[in-house]
Amino acid sequence: MLSIGSLGKATGVKVPTIRYYEQIGLLPPAQRSEGNQRLYDARARERLAFIRHARDLGFPLEAIRELLGLADDPDQPCAAADAIARRQLATVKARIARLQALQAELERMLAHSACGRIGDCRVIEVLGNHQLCLHDHPAEAE
Amino acid sequence: MLSIGSLGKATGVKVPTIRYYEQIGLLPPAQRSEGNQRLYDARARERLAFIRHARDLGFPLEAIRELLGLADDPDQPCAAADAIARRQLATVKARIARLQALQAELERMLAHSACGRIGDCRVIEVLGNHQLCLHDHPAEAE
DNA sequence: ATAGGTCCTCTAGCGACTAGAGGTTCAAGA
DNA sequence: TCTTGAACCTCTAGTCGCTAGAGGACCTAT
Numbered sequence: 210m211l212s213i214g215s216l217g218k219a220t221g222v223k224v225p226t227i228r229y230y231e232q233i234g235l236l237p238p239a240q241r242s243e244g245n246q247r248l249y250d251a252r253a254r255e256r257l258a259f260i261r262h263a264r265d266l267g268f269p270l271e272a273i274r275e276l277l278g279l280a281d282d283p284d285q286p287c288a289a290a291d292a293i294a295r296r297q298l299a300t301v302k303a304r305i306a307r308l309q310a311l312q313a314e315l316e317r318m319l320a321h322s323a324c325g326r327i328g329d330c331r332v333i334e335v336l337g338n339h340q341l342c343l344h345d346h347p348a349e350a351e
Numbered sequence: 352m353l354s355i356g357s358l359g360k361a362t363g364v365k366v367p368t369i370r371y372y373e374q375i376g377l378l379p380p381a382q383r384s385e386g387n388q389r390l391y392d393a394r395a396r397e398r399l400a401f402i403r404h405a406r407d408l409g410f411p412l413e414a415i416r417e418l419l420g421l422a423d424d425p426d427q428p429c430a431a432a433d434a435i436a437r438r439q440l441a442t443v444k445a446r447i448a449r450l451q452a453l454q455a456e457l458e459r460m461l462a463h464s465a466c467g468r469i470g471d472c473r474v475i476e477v478l479g480n481h482q483l484c485l486h487d488h489p490a491e492a493e
Numbered sequence: 494a495t496a497g498g499t500c501c502t503c504t505a506g507c508g509a510c511t512a513g514a515g516g517t518t519c520a521a522g523a
Numbered sequence: 524t525c526t527t528g529a530a531c532c533t534c535t536a537g538t539c540g541c542t543a544g545a546g547g548a549c550c551t552a553t
Contacts, residue, residue: 287472
């Protein structure tokens with residue numbers, strides 16, 4: 210049985226984060242020692258590793274909650290899990306596209322920068338005048 | 352003079368967001384009508400458009416605060432503004448790299464998905480077992 | 494005069510943690 | 524056995540950049 214600190218080290222998840230996951234019901238309430246400290250077995254460790262890995266891949270906690278529900282039930286069809294992963298892939302692709310547009314714009318801005326006085330500064334100028342910019346209204350979040 | 356709603360429409364910034372910017376001091380307190388409603392002139396409009404554009408490019412509000420400070424002072428050297436933009440570019444590039452790794456991992460996961468029972472599900476399996484995954488510990492935020 | 498749209502302030506909530514206060518328990522060394 | 528100090532406990536509040544809602548005031552057009 211592992212203490213919360215050892216579990217944290219074993220999975221690469223910070224201690225307050227583990228407690229937070231328990232608080233929001235992503236992890237079940239941990240067993241407790243006589244002195245009221247949390248104790249974790251191998252199953253709990255696997256569950257947390259699963260969460261950690263999914264977080265690394267950018268899945269939001271709600272999606273992870275769904276995935277955990279599916280993982281607990283090995284006879285369910287796997288299409289649901291696939292759908293969640295595909296959704297996540299779509300999100301990631303959209304973010305990349307958005308960021309690449311930002312990158313291009315920032316590079317364009319910096320390429321023309323004369324680096325003299327602020328009054329002539331391309332960076333400030335472009336920010337102040339949308340006409341000088343390529344895309345008009347990206348609308349969505351980074 | 353524009354009302355807050357007209358300013359919002361003109362700049363593409365939502366009304367509560369404009370009030371929020373005033374609250375945190377990114378915009379100066381607006382002039383008021385007799386009935387205590389906010390009124391904006393062309394200068395205020397330019398300032399907000401500047402903020403909007405910088406936000407579109409992903410600059411955090413603190414960086415925008417700096418940029419606004421610089422923009423107000425046209426005789427300052429422009430190197431400071433350049434540095435902020437370069438910092439932002441570096442952030443954007445790092446995020447893209449991170450997201451591309453996630454994309455590859457998600458695609459790999461989905462490519463091997465047999466889509467039968469959860470028990471055989473590649474998605475669930477990879478999430479549960481880090482060995483099956485390419486990168487070990489991406490560490491940083493999305 | 495009245496309807497309804499826009500404005501006002503204020504508080505609370507989102508996601509996913511992170512930080513800190515103030516107190517308890519545990520393991521290792523003297 | 525005692526003592527230190529690291530690790531644990533709970534609880535609250537803060538982060539970022541908004542967004543939503545309550546409850547009310549104002550303003551414009553008919």
